[in-house]
Amino acid sequence: MFKYLKDLKNNLIFSIKNFKTDTFNSLGHLTPIIIVFISFMTGIIALIKFILENGYHQQIELLKTNGIVGVFGKFSDGTTNVLSQGLMLYLIVVLLFINFCIIIFNYIKNEKKLKQFISMFSLVCSIFSIITILIVSGNIFRLIRISEENQEVVLNIYNNISN
Amino acid sequence: MISGTILGISLLLNMILIYKSKYKFMLKEFAFAALTSLVIVPAFLWILENIISVLVTSIFVIIIIFVLLKFVFIEKKDNSASSKKDYMHKYGDATNKNNESATHKSNLVEKEKTKPEPPKSENCAYITDFNKFAGIKLYKVHGVMHDYIATDNGLVDRELCSLSDYEKGKFHIYEEKTKREIKSEEIPWKK
Structure with missing residues (x-):
């Protein structure tokens, strides 16, 4: 995993340096990184939103009032629907498709x-x-x-x- | 339906072509991005948001599994203890016959834990408290059809095996505690 992340970092530096000379190849490297970055950022924002909406506070209140049985098996979707449905999901899917097209264009070219x-x-x-x-x-x-x-x-x- | 099939086939075809070319690493990066953004990040976020419920539920599940395992384990031990009881009953352990209780059962389980189980065979018999007070005595008996060895627990006589089989070595009798084989000279004839 760490080796993979190191390779990813090297690829990122290489593709930024050679963006003008080898645009398609660089885009092939950059798009997945952008997708991962966007999903991470969205995840962090969703978590912050959940905290601001007193999500944890409600769970602790449940635990205080009803004991352990109060929270047993009570899973909430929280703010995960930001990533699992809606505009961000469409954006990620579209970006993935663009990435796939870039890979195919790279392939077709050579x-x-x-x-x-x-x-x-x-x-x-x-x-x-x-x-x-x-x-x-x-x-x-x-x-x-x-x-x-x-x-x-x-x-x-x-x-x-x-x- | 048709367009879905066409989409699947065409994407798969492209993926196979790319996988066999030098752009395999790009496909790997694509897969990594797809997996991270569509599965790992939402799943991680869900776990983080439900951390209290997840912890409580997992503790409950662990406790239930632990209790079930313990129950199954005790059940198995009980079965082995009861089979041993049947075995002893078969060879006439009358002293323990009237004292069947839960405590005795648990004592048997403890005994099972401490000592290894004797080898079970159809041609073997294990005698508890051989020639002791209120224990089991063995006799050679002249029968109508053939001579045999009988157990006597003070109440009932029971045929254990034929004398000829025993003397030929086809049947063995052991003392249960010491695992010592009881020889033919130790068994007197019944008067």
Whole structure:
């Protein structure tokens, strides 16, 4: 694990240095690191949010009033839904897909024509099938709605600041 | 359904192609990122947020497992003790016959713990308190069909084995405490 993290650090330094000369390769290294960083930061923010919402305090109160039986088997989702559903999950999934596409482009760039064709064809197929799934399940409209809501939130904050 | 299958097949095909090329390390990094962001971080966050409930529940589960294990363990010991009791009853231990109680059972369990179990065989018999006061006595008896060795616990006589088998060495009789084999000369004829 530590060796893997050390390699990751070396790759990060290498890809930042060679970003201009070898953009696709560097992006292939950088995107997973960005994804992991985003998920970690979201996790920390979710934990802080949970503490601010008196999550631990409520559990301690339960323990005080009802004893051990009060908290036995009472698991709450807390703020984990920030990562397991919602905008952050979509962002992470989209970034993972972008990372996968970058890897495929890297592969296509340096391989023979037949393999290039197979890889390209399967990539196009996967993109089309993802779009189909999103349309059929109605999630694409949900995504649009979420982005509109976020726009409204950002606009409100901007208006408050300007006023 | 169809688009899901196509997506799965095309992604799998691409992954296999990449895995066999020099870009395998990129795929590993991708897998690491996916696993961390979609499984490890949410799971870790969930554990951190429910740390009190997780601790309490795990303590409960450990206690339940411990109690169950202990129960099964005692059950096994009881079974072995009762089988030993049957064995003794078979060879006429009348002194203990009327004193069957829970304390005696537990004493047997303790005895089981301290000494190794004697070898069990169909051609062996273990006699408790051989030739002692209120113990078991052995006699050679002239029977109608054949001569045999009988146990006498003061109340009942019982045939143990045929005399010819015993003298040929096909059947062995041991003293239970000392594991000493009782020889033919030690057993008198019944008058």
